[in-house]
Amino acid sequence: xxxxxxxxxxxxxxxxxxxxxxxxxxxxxxxxxxxxxxxxxxxxxxxxxxxxxxxxxxxxxxxxxxxxxxxxxxxxxxxxxxxxxxxxxxxxxxxxxxxxxxxxxxxxxxxxxxxxxxxxxxxxxxxxxxxxxxxxxxxxxxxxxxxxxxxxxxxxxxxxxxxxxxxxxxxxxxxxxxxxxxxxxxxxxxxxxxxxxxxxxxxxxxxxxxxxxxxxxxxxxxxxxxxxxxxxxxxxxxxxxxxxxxxxxxxxxxxxxxxxxxxxxxxxxxxxxxxxxxxxxxxxxxxxxxxx
Amino acid sequence: xxxxxxxxxxxxxxxxxxxxxxxxxxxxxxxxxxxxxxxxxxxxxxxxxxxxxxxxxxxxxxxxxxxxxxxxxxxxxxxxxxxxxxxxxxxxxxxxxxxxxxxxxxxxxxxxxxxxxxxxxxxxxxxxxxxxxxxxxxxxxxxxxxxxxxxxxxxxxxxxxxxxxxxxxxxxxxxxxxxxxxxxxxxxxxxxxxxxxxxxxxxxxxxxxxxxxxxxxxxxxxxxxxxxxxxxxxxxxxxxxxxxxxxxxxxxxxxxxxxxxxxxxxxxxxxxxxxxxxxxxxxxxxxxxxxx
Numbered sequence: 001x002x003x004x005x006x007x008x009x010x011x012x013x014x015x016x017x018x019x020x021x022x023x024x025x026x027x028x029x030x031x032x033x034x035x036x037x038x039x040x041x042x043x044x045x046x047x048x049x050x051x052x053x054x055x056x057x058x059x060x061x062x063x064x065x066x067x068x069x070x071x072x073x074x075x076x077x078x079x080x081x082x083x084x085x086x087x088x089x090x091x092x093x094x095x096x097x098x099x100x101x102x103x104x105x106x107x108x109x110x111x112x113x114x115x116x117x118x119x120x121x122x123x124x125x126x127x128x129x130x131x132x133x134x135x136x137x138x139x140x141x142x143x144x145x146x147x148x149x150x151x152x153x154x155x156x157x158x159x160x161x162x163x164x165x166x167x168x169x170x171x172x173x174x175x176x177x178x179x180x181x182x183x184x185x186x187x188x189x190x191x192x193x194x195x196x197x198x199x200x201x202x203x204x205x206x207x208x209x210x211x212x213x214x215x216x217x218x219x220x221x222x223x224x225x226x227x228x229x230x231x232x233x234x235x236x237x238x239x240x241x242x243x244x245x246x247x248x249x250x251x252x253x254x255x256x257x258x259x260x261x262x263x264x265x266x267x268x269x270x271x272x273x274x275x276x277x278x279x280x281x282x283x284x285x286x287x288x289x290x291x292x
Numbered sequence: 293x294x295x296x297x298x299x300x301x302x303x304x305x306x307x308x309x310x311x312x313x314x315x316x317x318x319x320x321x322x323x324x325x326x327x328x329x330x331x332x333x334x335x336x337x338x339x340x341x342x343x344x345x346x347x348x349x350x351x352x353x354x355x356x357x358x359x360x361x362x363x364x365x366x367x368x369x370x371x372x373x374x375x376x377x378x379x380x381x382x383x384x385x386x387x388x389x390x391x392x393x394x395x396x397x398x399x400x401x402x403x404x405x406x407x408x409x410x411x412x413x414x415x416x417x418x419x420x421x422x423x424x425x426x427x428x429x430x431x432x433x434x435x436x437x438x439x440x441x442x443x444x445x446x447x448x449x450x451x452x453x454x455x456x457x458x459x460x461x462x463x464x465x466x467x468x469x470x471x472x473x474x475x476x477x478x479x480x481x482x483x484x485x486x487x488x489x490x491x492x493x494x495x496x497x498x499x500x501x502x503x504x505x506x507x508x509x510x511x512x513x514x515x516x517x518x519x520x521x522x523x524x525x526x527x528x529x530x531x532x533x534x535x536x537x538x539x540x541x542x543x544x545x546x547x548x549x550x551x552x553x554x555x556x557x558x559x560x561x562x563x564x565x566x567x568x569x570x571x572x573x574x575x576x577x578x579x580x581x582x583x584x
Contacts, residue, residue, distance in 0.1 A: 119529040125485070154446040156483035157527045158510040167485040191448035193417070193459040218450040222514040235449045237411040 007287065008279040009034035009062040010272055011212065011257035012041060018268040020045055024057040026268040032276055034060035034102075034253040036210075037095060039067070039088060047091055051098035061099030062253040063147065063183075063210045064092035068109035070131035071124040071161055082131060085109075086138050093142040104252055105144045106209045108183050110151060113158040124161045129171050132180060140179045147209035148172055149183035152191075154224055165189050165198035172207050181209030184245060185257070187216055187228050190236045196244050203248020211245045212255045213238060213283050221261070228258045230274060232282035242286035254283065299579065300571040301326035301354040302564055303504065303549035304333060310560040312337055316349040318560040324568055326352035326394075326545040328502075329387060331359070331380060339383055343390035353391030354545040355439065355475075355502045356384035360401035362423035363416040363453055374423060377401075378430050385434040396544055397436045398501045400475050402443065405450040416453045421463050424472060432471045439501035440464055441475035444483075446516055457481050457490035464499055473501030476537060477549070479508055479520050482528045488536050495540020503537045504547045505530060505575050513553070520550045522566060524574035534578035546575065 010027045012018070012035065018026065020041045027035045035057075042050040042064075054061060067088035070081045088107055096105035111128045114121060132146065139146050148168040151160035162168050168182040182202055189195050202208050215234030220227045231238055256275045263271055302319045304310070304327065310318065312333045319327045327349075334342040334356075346353060359380035362373045380399055388397035403420045406413060424438065431438050440460040443452035454460050460474040474494055481487050494500045507526030512519045523530055548567045555563055 114527055119527050121483070121527075121529070122532075152446065153444060153483040154512070154516070157508060163483050164485060170485075191413070191445040191455050193456060193462075216449060220446070220516055224446075224512055224516065235406055235411050235413075237413070240414075 003280065004031040004276045005280050005284045005287070006033055007254050008032055008276055009036055009060070009253040009255040010275060011036040011063070011065065011255040012038045013065060014256055014258045014263070014275055015268045015271050016259070016264045020050055020053060022268050024053055024059060026272045028057050028059055029269065030272040030276055032272060033100075034062045036063040036065055036255045036257070037061065038065050039091065042091060042095070047094055051094050054095055055098040058100055060101070060253060061095045061103040062255055063104065063106040063108050064088065064095060065257070066108040066110050066149070069112035071112035071127050072115045073127065082134055085131070085135050089135065089138050089142050089144045092144045102253070104210070105142070106147050106181075107139070107144050108147045108149050108210065110149055111160045111162045113156070113161060121156070121161055128162060129174070132171065132175065136175050136179050140176065145178060145209045146180045147183040148180065149185060150188055152188045164192055165202060166194060169198065169202055169205060169207060173205075177206035181207040183210050183212060184208055184241075185212040185214075186236050186238065186241055187214045190216060190241065196240055199241060199244040199248065203244070203250065208245060208248055208250045210252065210255060211250055212257050213242075213279070214256055214258045226259045226261050228260055230258065230263070230278035231256065232278050238283050239286045242283055246287055254279075295572065296323040296568045297572050297576045297579070298325055299546050300324055300568055301328055301352070301545040301547040302567060303328040303355070303357065303547040304330045305357060306548055306550045306555070306567055307560045307563050308551070308556045312342055312345060314560050316345055316351060318564045320349050320351055321561065322564040322568055324564060325392075326354045328355040328357055328547045328549070329353065330357050331383065334383060334387070339386055343386050346387060347390040350392055352393070352545060353387045353395040354547055355396065355398040355400050356380065356387060357549070358400040358402050358441070361404035363404035363419050364407045365419065374426055377423070377427050381427065381430050381434050381436050384436045394545075396502070397434070398439050398473075399431070399436050400439045400441050400502065402441055403452045403454045405448070405453060413448070413453055420454060421466070424463065424467065428467050428471050432468065437470060437501045438472045439475040440472065441477060442480055444480045456484055457494060458486060461490065461494055461497060461499060465497070469498035473499040475502050475504060476500055476533075477504040478528050478530065478533055479506045482508060482533065488532055491533060491536040491540065495536070495542065500537060500540055500542045502544065502547060503542055504549050505534075505571070506548055506550045518551045518553050520552055522550065522555070522570035523548065524570050530575050531578045534575055538579055546571075
């Protein structure tokens with residue numbers, strides 16, 4: 001049995017069918033020290049209860065997933081989204097305060113795709129910047145760092161018009177790094193010819209809010225949202241990206257976030273154990289320059 | 293009935309189930325003036341026969357599709373690939389000479405994915421550059437322009453490690469633009485935040501060997517290779533990219549290349565007519581700055 005890396009964190013999306021209690025229990029039972037939570041299971045029990053459960057678990061809180069989805073033009077739907085993002089900021093602050101020392105008040109933002117019937121990707125991207133401008137003061141007041149997540153370009157039209165780490169950094173550039181950072185997720189950016197340069201830039205600019213790992217493998221499943229794999233099960237070389245993140249000074253927890261129907265079908269304890277083992281094998285060797 | 297744009301070209305991949313004779317006949321019958329051919333149906337009848345058939349059709353030849361697939365390490369498989377690419381260069385030269393005046397000796401190159409069992413995308417990309425270095429003298433001698441095609445990043449691991457137009461231009465930069473250019477295909481690059489800048493750069497550097505159009509729509513089909521649509525049926529705004537191509541001075545034919553099981557199931561004449569109509573509606577208005 002491999003030792004559990006002290007920095008691995010289970011993103012709750014990896015154990016999709018576990019409720020909050022089960023996710024916390026299985027994560028702690030496996031010897032994993034941190035967890036990233038999703039809004040829906042938190043809201044299912046209510047924020048105050050979720051915070052108390054997290055505190056009881058003894059786990060660190062690594063990120064809150066996820067908010068954003070603000071590419072629509074001005075109007076009631078946009079106002080509802082901005083308001084909901086403010087709720088998410090409060091959730092992230094409350095949960096980070098309830099987690100064990102070392103918890104991070106990070107809120108992951110997925111921009112959203114093209115509004116229905118629109119072909120204006122440039123306009124959609126401008127509205128992402130506008131939304132972050134609206135939310136930044138709230139995040140700053142709550143002590144929360146927003147983490148703009150570039151998603152793989154195959155999701156550009158229907159899920160996230162932010163497609164590269166460089167583009168996320170360009171959006172973040174208008175804001176204080178303590179308030180607006182980026183999500184570095186290997187699955188979404190491994191293919192980018194400029195990925196190492198972009199990670200180094202993110203490090204220089206103090207913007208790596210969270211580092212997330214999972215693997216890419218083809219053929220893609222029919223639902224391309226579910227094409228994420230355990231580290232080591234696909235074609236991503238975790239060495240260069242992980243070393244670039246480490247050398248940037250990033251010292252937070254590292255989440256494994258997997259959407260995969262075959263993995264979700266397993267029992268929660270098995271998923272957590274396999275996640276920790278795959279991380280130890282494929283990612284841990286690159287965390288310590290001496291070990292690598 | 294819309295007039296057929298004089299610059300639209302039917303890529304033979306759009307009429308996958310037509311043999312060469314039928315593809316030529318249906319394209320000319322619809323009033324389309326140009327065609328891009330695929331190697332397999334050309335080889336089915338033999339190059340000399342194919343060239344004679346093309347000459348008889350009176351059509352211009354816009355590109356030869358496709359060669360490449362040279363990411364593997366040195367060894368017999370790599371030698372076989374390089375040799376086969378030399379055959380493809382000769383095919384492109386012969387076909388362009390047989391086509392009507394205005395034909396273009398352009399050979400589209402798809403790099404290939406990661407070799408089996410490899411996670412070394414950086415090495416694979418270096419081998420693409422090496423292969424083009426080997427082939428460039430043959431292309432120059434044959435008067436053929438190689439057209440490096442960046443494919444959408446969802447194909448980066450299994451089909452093409454060249455994922456952005458900027459990356460293709462970086463590879464091409466070592467070579468004479470008359471010998472090594474790039475393929476600008478809306479489907480593959482529309483999502484790129486730098487797409488317009490990259491097209492402008494391609495124009496400045498004289499590298500736009502071929503401009504190809506089709507549309508992007510979600511959900512993606514189970515086989516993501518078959519997710520290409522008629523211009524206008526998806527979310528791509530053809531205005532900005534097409535105007536950037538036109539303003540670069542590109543004056544060649546513009547291919548519509550679609551892989552789509554529902555479209556392939558139609559009869560060849562219908563596909564050609566619908567392709568020409570969709571081009572006239574979605575692309576032609578952006579070709580003439582006065583009309584746009």
